[in-house]
Amino acid sequence: MKVTREQAAANRERIISAAAALFRANGFGGIGVADIMKAADLTHGGFYGHFASKDDLVAQASRRTMRRAAANWEGVVADATDHPYAALLDHYLSPHHRDDPGHGCAFAALGTDVARSGRPVRQAFAEGLRPLIDILADAVPGRSKALRRRKAVAAMATLVGALTLARAVGDASLSDEILQAARRELLAAAQGQESSG
DSSP states (O other): OOHHHHHHHHHHHHHHHHHHHHHHHOOSSOOOOHHHHHHHOOGGGGGGGGSSSSSHHHHHHHHHHHHHHHHOOOOOOOHSSSSHHHHHHHHHTOOHHHGGGSSSSSHHHHHHHHHHHHHHHHHHHHHHHHHHHHHHHHHOSSSSSSHHHHHHHHHHHHHHHHHHHHHHHOOOOHHHHHHHHHHHHHHHTTSOOOOOO
């Protein structure tokens, strides 16, 4: 039975959506094409009708994930006009985000995988990182654009590192402490002061 153009496009979207969640939950190497196609409820043989390779799918799924992350962050900022930076920190450094890597930050879930990936995947992550830094730079307090940009880059690195560590430790109390300490220090740094207590 011939698949219509519309159905082919819908199937492709299902594959990308399934892959995006599975990659974040299991890593690029931890999930195969057969598993992705099964999760998309499609046959394994149809994969190469949509993608040149698994790396092609990785890059496309990564781009999708990054676009959605930026849209999500824009929504957080729009809902918190009084304190957008604090709202972004609360959103990112939450136990819910920590506990759901399949639907969370691709940088925290896949950073080490990306570092070992080919140029198309690394390029997709670089393209996806820029809008997030821009959103942080617009939200963080600071006198100049250059200062806000520097704070945003440092904040992004701290956010990803804190979430990665919070997910890595097998101690719930320590994990919570990591999230809380990162949030507190980022807020203090944004205000140009050391945190107390």
